[in-house]
Amino acid sequence: MGEIARPRPGALARTETYLDWNATTPLRAEAVAAMSAMLARCGNPSSVHRWGRVARQEIEQARSAVAALLDAPSEGVVFVSGGTEANHLALLGSGRDRILVSAVEHDSVLGAVPEAERIPVDCDGVVVLDTLDCLLAADPRPALVSVMLANNETGVLQPVAAIGAIARTHGALFHCDAVQAAGKIALDAHTIGADFVTLSAHKLGGPPGIGALVVIGELGLTPLLHGGGQERGRRAGTENLAGIAGFAAAAAAAAEEIAVYERVRALRDALEAGVAAVTSEAVVLGAVAPRLPNTAAIAMPGVAAETQVIALDLDGVMISAGAACSSGKVGPSHVLEAMGVGPDLVGSTIRVSFGWDSSEADVDHFLRAWTRLYRRCRGSSCRARAA
């Protein structure tokens, strides 16, 4: 098979193994098709002439398709530039002064309100519900609670329905960052029980540069970006027409193919089993908690994550040492630290994440490269030390 040839959009060349799907995914064929029509079309969706009206129709259709992913009302969908902006819009625009966020949230939530109160997680990475209850009970100010549905580094799922119920008991709003969960597990707004849900297109086979904050119910939102009054005054700026169309097509395809993730779960489990078969030293973080079917956070104790990532890259296996967005900042993962993982393990954990196009060959490739690395770095020294 050719090294450059990529047979179809949304599929990968088989010479390299891409296991960094939580960072971004290839564009689904459905999204390519939807975008190709929109990219070639001129017209500002706010214009009253026909070019504008046609664009407006496309956007409203897409809004319904994105809402359908959550079984939410379409008028609640606010298109924004991505998950980071959506998280900011929820935390800064809800009108609540008191913000509580879990300790394992994505940087885009932590960065939106740095002074937010932190809700601790247990050693499995799951929010401690009693503590959340106490925190909310201790301060009568109206609050917003922000907890992600699935963690981007470990895949650990939060008990969002219970979190939402506790928030409601205390009159707090609940924002749920569902960026990593959407498209990987079946979702609906009622089960999540949130007032605001964040979605990102490029994590589910849509293009980068587009996402949504879905407002469930009749809640007001103070805009982050002021201007022409687009998105019912909730987000100014000319709509990213092609991005929105691609997002909608990808969301629809992802919802339709959600069953694929049972196969993905088997691949992920096989990979973890394969690692465990090589050595009992390896640790899968968050393994006890309910998790996304596609994510594995694996520590190779004593070997720096950076070393692992580079070695695997040289072997053609693409993974990451955690969140992608740190832009060169190499620091310990706040997610693992919040789980009480010791510094040794924190510094030696990599993230392996699968997608709809992953295969058994990917698992084999990873295991070959990982085992080689393990034997090189640990095999001899461990035996020597044990002796």
Place this chain on the structure above:
Amino acid sequence: MPWFFLQSARGMSSVTAAPARGSEAHLGNAMPIYLDNQSSTRLDPRVLEAMLPYFTEQFGNPHSTSHAYGRIAAAAIEEARAEVAALIHADPRELVFTSGATEANNLAIKGAAHFARLYPQSGQPRDHIVTLTTEHKCVLESCLQLDREGFRVTYLPVEPSGLVSLDALAAALSERTLLVSVMAAHNEIGVIQPLAEIGALCRSKGVLFHSDAAQAVGKITLDVEEMQIDLMSISGHKVYGPKGVGVLYVRRRPRVRLLPLIDGGGQERGLRSGTLPTPLCVGIGRAAAIAAAEMADEAGRLRRLRDRLQAGLARRIPGLRLNGDAERRLPGSLNFCFPGIAAIKLIEACPAIAISTGSACTSASVEPSYVLRALGLSDADANTGIRIGLGRFTTPAEVDFAIDALAAAAGRLAAEAAVAGQGGCTHIGS
């Protein structure tokens, strides 16, 4: 390029038919001739071609630099950054990618104000912002928000030409003025402000100069050094690039400091977090490179087409009046009052051409254009204002078609109005 992309991009400058007629066949009839290039422009096929690989094969997250896919994406973004920087004579490190000009304007204005408030310099606090009454909504609304937050904003009126009076601007500046925000070229009336003079004035007073250059970039020469611009907003989809991407230029020397609006992963040197959309960044880069290479020739071509349109309409429509300065304007931009004819009626009467009453953001509004009002037009006259924007894919035949369509419709509407006895329009010569 894959067939599915090419199919709909091809044939956009077909002469007699509306652009891209073929791709719109399913809509039942031809789409109108596109003469609304201020509100958005068609993606140049060359830009699309540059973007495509980053939608499909090279889809890596540019911040996942631990592997090849990420590094390829990151390299493409840096190349694009350099292309945009070259167009405005900036250092690539001075550019921050955003989701568009609206975000860039919000970031420039609020970011500078919030930084100044959080980290006050010694002496007088700088909490005063000066802008024009004719600025784009996103500048005015950002200023209004700062007003609500306790900053003081001066909305300076403009001359009847649409140009700022430098004396009035100088008089508006004080020790407490932090920022002046003046649009480079206007989205409704096309007038080009004296940027270098404003820049020199601001620099001499230690005031930051921000310019919303969404309409100007790629159409006229802009040089952030020569014009002493400190902050400048750029839009992708106004220069034949994609929607959903823009750039904010942020001067390094002397350093301009901003607080980010969107914080998190720390991308864009902490000024704008969020995964960068590689294909969109590549698109705005390629669009900038094409504009840089073709600007001189294209401006001449557009100016000739514009003059042809203006002369053709003036010949056939008595009392037609041009809004905004006749000389200092963008090559492809025109704004006319059609005497006594409600703009919205004229637009309805010309379904074969896509034109507007003004800014797309407000064009659905029934209010007369606040921009035309700011030039001193009465509500009645402002309601007759029509904006026409010629672009890279506009052909002479389309211009001639537009002249015929507009003149015929205007004649018909004027006759109807005369018959109905409500022809009380105010002719102010032609």
